[in-house]
Amino acid sequence: MTSISGPDDATHPQSIVYIIDDDEDVRMSLGSLLRSVGHRVQVFGSPHEFVDFTRERIPSCLILDVRLRGESGLVFQQAVAKIAPHIPVLFITGYPDVEMSVKAMKAGAFDFFAKPFREQDMLDAVARALQHHAERLLVESSTIELRGRFELLTPREREVLEFVLGGLLNKQIADQMHVSEITIKLHRGRVMRKMAVRSVVDLVRQAEVLGVKPRMLLRRP
Numbered sequence: 001m002t003s004i005s006g007p008d009d010a011t012h013p014q015s016i017v018y019i020i021d022d023d024e025d026v027r028m029s030l031g032s033l034l035r036s037v038g039h040r041v042q043v044f045g046s047p048h049e050f051v052d053f054t055r056e057r058i059p060s061c062l063i064l065d066v067r068l069r070g071e072s073g074l075v076f077q078q079a080v081a082k083i084a085p086h087i088p089v090l091f092i093t094g095y096p097d098v099e100m101s102v103k104a105m106k107a108g109a110f111d112f113f114a115k116p117f118r119e120q121d122m123l124d125a126v127a128r129a130l131q132h133h134a135e136r137l138l139v140e141s142s143t144i145e146l147r148g149r150f151e152l153l154t155p156r157e158r159e160v161l162e163f164v165l166g167g168l169l170n171k172q173i174a175d176q177m178h179v180s181e182i183t184i185k186l187h188r189g190r191v192m193r194k195m196a197v198r199s200v201v202d203l204v205r206q207a208e209v210l211g212v213k214p215r216m217l218l219r220r221p
Contacts, residue, residue: 014058014059015039015040015058015059015060015130015134016039016040016041016042016056016058016059016060017034017039017040017041017042017060017061017062017063017126017130018041018042018043018044018050018055018060018061018062018063019031019041019042019043019044019062019063020043020044020045020046020047020049020050020062020063020064020065020068020073020076021043021045021063021064021065021068021092022045022046022065022068022069023065024045026065026092027043027044027045028043030043030063030122031043033119033122033123034123034126037123039126046068046069046071047068047071047073047076047079050062051079051083055084057137058137059130059131059133059134059137060084060087060130060133061087061088061089061090061110061126061129061130061133062080062084062087062088062089062090063090063091063092063122063126064076064077064080064089064090064091064092065091065092065093066091066092066093066095066104067093067094067095073091073093074104077089077091077104077108077109081108086133086136086140087133088110088111088129088130088132088133089108089109089110090109090110090111090112090113090122090125090126090129091104091109091111091112091113092113092114092115092117093112093113093114093115094114094115110125110128110129110132111125111128111129113125143209143210146195146206146209146210147210149194149195149196150195150206150210150212152194153190153191153194153195156177156187157187157190157191157194158212159177159215160173160177160184160187160188160191161191161195161203161207161212162212162213162214162215163176163177163214163215164188164191164200164203165203165204165207165212165213165214165215166214166215166216166217167214168216168217170184170185170188172217173188176217191203
């Protein structure tokens with residue numbers, strides 16, 4: 001395993017490109033190309049080295065050879081989906097065929113390159129992949145933060161939240177929960193503050209992200 005680094009890495013300090021290829025010349029050539037435009041690069045001679053490597057939670061992408069010595073890049077793609085979820089995979093191969101590329105793309109590959117490929121095409125694809133992963137990480141971080149705020153709600157406040165999502169008025173919620181309307185107003189205010197929202201519309205959007213279901217009005221006999 002070789003780490004390629006240098007002064008140009010400062011251009012993209014918060015992202016990294018991984019390369020897995022059993023051909024050292026290919027690893028070094030690709031690494032040099034990416035380094036020339038300022039990317040941080042980490043190269044591996046086998047999937048096992050990638051698995052054992054401690055990866056940072058930063059925008060990343062993986063350039064993976066389809067045919068590795070004794071292993072299949074297409075098979076390893078399935079493992080990548082488990083050990084490094086959502087990291088974009090860009091395949092390279094010297095023996096392309098339509099069935100292979102279709103299989104890779106259906107399995108979630110971000111792009112597929114047949115050797116020899118245009119350097120600019122690879123650089124453009126890497127830039128898109130890193131941007132895609134950056135956006136994904138941002139969504140994940142927001143969701144984690146949102147989940148943390150939701151966990152601060154008491155059981156009573158969560159119940160009020162569900163009724164609010166169901167479109168019930170404070171008076172209706174009070175009736176359903178057998179408490180006073182002023183109590184519901186207090187709970188509702190705490191929910192809004194803890195969830196850091198100013199409107200029910202924003203609260204609904206957050207609930208959709210969290211998968212919180214609305215609680216509807218229960219008709220009494």
